[in-house]
Amino acid sequence: AQTVTQSQPEMSVQEAETVTLSCTYDTSENNYYLFWYKQPPSRQMILVIRQEAYKQQNATENRFSVNFQKAAKSFSLKISDSQLGDTAMYFCGLSGGGADGLTFGKGTHLIIQP
Amino acid sequence: DSGVTQTPKHLITATGQRVTLRCSPRSGDLSVYWYQQSLDQGLQFLIQYYNGEERAKGNILERFSAQQFPDLHSELNLSSLELGDSALYFCASSDLFQPPDTQYFGPGTRLTVL
Numbered sequence: 001a002q003t004v005t006q007s008q009p010e011m012s013v014q015e016a017e018t019v020t021l022s023c024t025y026d027t028s029e030n031n032y033y034l035f036w037y038k039q040p041p042s043r044q045m046i047l048v049i050r051q052e053a054y055k056q057q058n059a060t061e062n063r064f065s066v067n068f069q070k071a072a073k074s075f076s077l078k079i080s081d082s083q084l085g086d087t088a089m090y091f092c093g094l095s096g097g098g099a100d101g102l103t104f105g106k107g108t109h110l111i112i113q114p
Numbered sequence: 115d116s117g118v119t120q121t122p123k124h125l126i127t128a129t130g131q132r133v134t135l136r137c138s139p140r141s142g143d144l145s146v147y148w149y150q151q152s153l154d155q156g157l158q159f160l161i162q163y164y165n166g167e168e169r170a171k172g173n174i175l176e177r178f179s180a181q182q183f184p185d186l187h188s189e190l191n192l193s194s195l196e197l198g199d200s201a202l203y204f205c206a207s208s209d210l211f212q213p214p215d216t217q218y219f220g221p222g223t224r225l226t227v228l
Contacts, residue, residue: 033215033216035216044222046219047216101161102149104156107157
Protein backbone atom coordinates (compact mmCIF):
# COMPACT_ATOMS: atom_id res chain seq x y z
CA ALA A 1 0.00 0.00 0.00
CA GLN A 2 1.10 3.53 -0.72
CA THR A 3 1.33 6.14 1.99
CA VAL A 4 1.91 9.88 1.96
CA THR A 5 2.82 11.86 5.06
CA GLN A 6 2.70 15.60 5.52
CA SER A 7 4.06 16.38 8.95
CA GLN A 8 3.23 20.10 9.06
CA PRO A 9 -0.49 20.64 9.71
CA GLU A 10 -0.12 24.42 9.48
CA MET A 11 2.51 26.97 8.50
CA SER A 12 2.48 30.75 8.51
CA VAL A 13 4.94 33.08 6.76
CA GLN A 14 5.12 36.72 5.79
CA GLU A 15 4.37 37.85 2.27
CA ALA A 16 7.42 37.72 -0.05
CA GLU A 17 9.17 35.11 2.09
CA THR A 18 10.15 31.66 0.89
CA VAL A 19 8.45 28.66 2.44
CA THR A 20 9.04 24.92 2.14
CA LEU A 21 6.33 22.31 2.69
CA SER A 22 7.42 18.77 3.51
CA CYS A 23 6.15 15.49 2.16
CA THR A 24 7.42 11.94 2.56
CA TYR A 25 5.98 8.90 0.89
CA ASP A 26 6.27 5.17 0.61
CA THR A 27 5.58 3.00 -2.41
CA SER A 28 6.80 -0.29 -3.81
CA GLU A 29 6.42 0.95 -7.39
CA ASN A 30 9.47 1.75 -9.50
CA ASN A 31 7.61 4.06 -11.83
CA TYR A 32 5.45 6.61 -10.04
CA TYR A 33 4.43 10.25 -10.09
CA LEU A 34 4.29 12.86 -7.38
CA PHE A 35 2.08 15.91 -7.27
CA TRP A 36 1.34 18.99 -5.23
CA TYR A 37 -2.22 20.29 -5.32
CA LYS A 38 -3.46 23.55 -3.85
CA GLN A 39 -6.92 23.88 -2.32
CA PRO A 40 -7.87 27.53 -1.65
CA PRO A 41 -10.93 28.49 0.39
CA SER A 42 -13.07 27.92 -2.73
CA ARG A 43 -12.25 24.17 -2.20
CA GLN A 44 -11.22 23.76 -5.84
CA MET A 45 -8.26 21.35 -6.21
CA ILE A 46 -5.63 23.02 -8.38
CA LEU A 47 -2.58 21.23 -9.73
CA VAL A 48 0.59 23.09 -8.73
CA ILE A 49 3.39 20.86 -9.93
CA ARG A 50 4.18 17.26 -10.86
CA GLN A 51 7.34 15.15 -10.80
CA GLU A 52 8.06 11.88 -12.56
CA ALA A 53 10.07 9.56 -10.34
CA TYR A 54 12.37 8.52 -13.17
CA LYS A 55 13.49 12.12 -13.74
CA GLN A 56 16.41 13.30 -11.65
CA GLN A 57 15.83 16.96 -12.43
CA ASN A 58 13.57 18.73 -9.98
CA ALA A 59 10.38 20.17 -11.48
CA THR A 60 9.84 23.94 -11.50
CA GLU A 61 6.76 26.03 -12.29
CA ASN A 62 7.36 29.76 -11.93
CA ARG A 63 7.61 30.46 -8.16
CA PHE A 64 7.03 26.80 -7.28
CA SER A 65 9.76 24.19 -7.24
CA VAL A 66 10.27 20.79 -5.69
CA ASN A 67 13.15 19.06 -3.98
CA PHE A 68 12.76 15.41 -4.95
CA GLN A 69 14.99 13.03 -2.99
CA LYS A 70 14.14 9.58 -4.33
CA ALA A 71 16.32 7.55 -1.99
CA ALA A 72 14.90 9.34 1.02
CA LYS A 73 11.36 9.22 -0.45
CA SER A 74 10.99 12.91 0.13
CA PHE A 75 9.17 15.43 -2.05
CA SER A 76 9.10 18.97 -0.65
CA LEU A 77 7.52 22.03 -2.25
CA LYS A 78 9.26 25.39 -2.17
CA ILE A 79 7.27 28.54 -2.77
CA SER A 80 9.39 31.60 -3.49
CA ASP A 81 8.24 35.23 -3.11
CA SER A 82 5.06 34.05 -1.43
CA GLN A 83 1.87 35.98 -2.18
CA LEU A 84 -1.40 36.41 -0.30
CA GLY A 85 -3.10 34.29 -2.95
CA ASP A 86 -0.90 31.35 -1.98
CA THR A 87 -2.91 30.98 1.22
CA ALA A 88 -4.49 27.53 0.90
CA MET A 89 -4.33 23.88 1.89
CA TYR A 90 -1.56 22.09 0.06
CA PHE A 91 -1.83 18.37 -0.58
CA CYS A 92 0.98 16.07 -1.61
CA GLY A 93 -0.18 13.22 -3.83
CA LEU A 94 1.29 9.99 -5.16
CA SER A 95 0.24 7.96 -8.16
CA GLY A 96 1.52 4.47 -8.69
CA GLY A 97 2.02 4.89 -12.40
CA GLY A 98 -0.64 2.37 -13.29
CA ALA A 99 -3.37 4.94 -13.73
CA ASP A 100 -4.52 4.37 -10.18
CA GLY A 101 -6.13 6.90 -7.97
CA LEU A 102 -3.99 9.37 -6.12
CA THR A 103 -2.97 8.76 -2.53
CA PHE A 104 -2.93 12.06 -0.65
CA GLY A 105 -1.39 13.27 2.56
CA LYS A 106 -3.51 15.04 5.16
CA GLY A 107 -2.47 18.44 3.91
CA THR A 108 -0.64 21.52 5.15
CA HIS A 109 -2.57 24.71 5.77
CA LEU A 110 -0.35 27.53 4.54
CA ILE A 111 -1.15 31.05 5.66
CA ILE A 112 0.57 34.01 4.02
CA GLN A 113 0.51 37.04 6.33
CA PRO A 114 0.51 40.58 4.85
CA ASP B 115 -11.20 26.39 -14.70
CA SER B 116 -10.02 22.79 -15.08
CA GLY B 117 -12.58 21.89 -17.74
CA VAL B 118 -14.15 19.22 -15.50
CA THR B 119 -17.76 19.94 -14.56
CA GLN B 120 -19.76 18.51 -11.67
CA THR B 121 -23.42 18.83 -10.80
CA PRO B 122 -25.01 19.66 -8.51
CA LYS B 123 -22.77 21.99 -6.50
CA HIS B 124 -24.65 21.34 -3.29
CA LEU B 125 -26.95 18.54 -2.22
CA ILE B 126 -28.86 18.25 1.04
CA THR B 127 -30.70 15.05 1.80
CA ALA B 128 -31.80 12.81 4.65
CA THR B 129 -30.41 9.60 6.05
CA GLY B 130 -31.48 6.50 4.17
CA GLN B 131 -31.92 8.35 0.87
CA ARG B 132 -30.15 7.82 -2.46
CA VAL B 133 -28.44 10.51 -4.54
CA THR B 134 -26.62 10.69 -7.86
CA LEU B 135 -23.66 12.94 -8.53
CA ARG B 136 -22.71 13.75 -12.10
CA CYS B 137 -19.35 14.51 -13.70
CA SER B 138 -18.30 15.51 -17.21
CA PRO B 139 -14.57 15.10 -17.88
CA ARG B 140 -12.35 17.47 -19.84
CA SER B 141 -12.76 17.21 -23.56
CA GLY B 142 -10.77 14.23 -24.81
CA ASP B 143 -10.12 12.68 -21.40
CA LEU B 144 -11.15 9.04 -21.23
CA SER B 145 -10.42 8.45 -17.56
CA VAL B 146 -12.61 9.59 -14.67
CA TYR B 147 -11.80 9.32 -10.97
CA TRP B 148 -14.02 9.90 -7.94
CA TYR B 149 -12.72 11.13 -4.58
CA GLN B 150 -14.30 11.83 -1.21
CA GLN B 151 -13.00 14.59 1.06
CA SER B 152 -14.20 14.52 4.66
CA LEU B 153 -12.85 16.00 7.86
CA ASP B 154 -12.02 12.67 9.46
CA GLN B 155 -10.89 10.65 6.42
CA GLY B 156 -9.18 13.35 4.39
CA LEU B 157 -9.04 12.95 0.61
CA GLN B 158 -9.74 9.39 -0.41
CA PHE B 159 -9.79 7.78 -3.82
CA LEU B 160 -13.03 5.91 -4.45
CA ILE B 161 -13.07 4.51 -7.98
CA GLN B 162 -11.77 5.02 -11.50
CA TYR B 163 -13.32 4.41 -14.90
CA TYR B 164 -11.55 4.36 -18.23
CA ASN B 165 -13.55 4.56 -21.44
CA GLY B 166 -16.60 3.02 -19.82
CA GLU B 167 -14.84 0.24 -17.91
CA GLU B 168 -14.02 0.12 -14.22
CA ARG B 169 -10.24 0.39 -13.93
CA ALA B 170 -9.37 0.69 -10.26
CA LYS B 171 -11.14 0.65 -6.91
CA GLY B 172 -10.17 2.44 -3.76
CA ASN B 173 -11.98 2.83 -0.46
CA ILE B 174 -15.44 2.74 -1.94
CA LEU B 175 -18.28 1.47 0.24
CA GLU B 176 -20.63 -1.22 -1.08
CA ARG B 177 -23.47 1.31 -0.77
CA PHE B 178 -21.72 3.43 -3.40
CA SER B 179 -21.49 2.64 -7.10
CA ALA B 180 -20.42 4.43 -10.23
CA GLN B 181 -20.57 4.14 -13.97
CA GLN B 182 -19.21 5.86 -17.04
CA PHE B 183 -21.44 6.31 -20.04
CA PRO B 184 -20.60 6.16 -23.79
CA ASP B 185 -20.37 9.97 -23.90
CA LEU B 186 -17.74 9.61 -21.13
CA HIS B 187 -19.67 11.40 -18.42
CA SER B 188 -19.78 9.58 -15.12
CA GLU B 189 -22.23 9.24 -12.27
CA LEU B 190 -21.58 8.32 -8.66
CA ASN B 191 -24.55 6.78 -6.89
CA LEU B 192 -24.72 6.89 -3.10
CA SER B 193 -27.46 4.91 -1.40
CA SER B 194 -28.71 4.26 2.14
CA LEU B 195 -27.03 7.49 3.11
CA GLU B 196 -25.63 7.94 6.60
CA LEU B 197 -24.58 11.07 8.45
CA GLY B 198 -20.95 10.10 7.92
CA ASP B 199 -21.36 10.28 4.15
CA SER B 200 -21.52 14.07 4.39
CA ALA B 201 -18.46 15.22 2.46
CA LEU B 202 -17.14 16.99 -0.60
CA TYR B 203 -17.10 14.63 -3.57
CA PHE B 204 -14.65 15.37 -6.35
CA CYS B 205 -14.46 14.06 -9.84
CA ALA B 206 -11.17 14.23 -11.71
CA SER B 207 -10.24 13.34 -15.25
CA SER B 208 -7.05 12.56 -17.08
CA ASP B 209 -5.64 11.62 -20.42
CA LEU B 210 -3.60 8.58 -19.52
CA PHE B 211 -0.97 9.30 -22.09
CA GLN B 212 -0.26 13.04 -22.17
CA PRO B 213 1.21 13.36 -19.58
CA PRO B 214 0.24 10.21 -17.77
CA ASP B 215 -1.50 10.29 -14.43
CA THR B 216 -2.05 14.04 -14.21
CA GLN B 217 -5.54 14.45 -12.89
CA TYR B 218 -7.60 17.61 -13.22
CA PHE B 219 -10.28 18.10 -10.61
CA GLY B 220 -13.79 19.43 -10.90
CA PRO B 221 -15.21 21.95 -8.43
CA GLY B 222 -16.80 19.22 -6.29
CA THR B 223 -20.28 18.43 -5.01
CA ARG B 224 -20.90 19.17 -1.35
CA LEU B 225 -23.20 16.53 0.10
CA THR B 226 -24.92 17.14 3.42
CA VAL B 227 -26.83 14.27 4.99
CA LEU B 228 -29.22 15.33 7.77
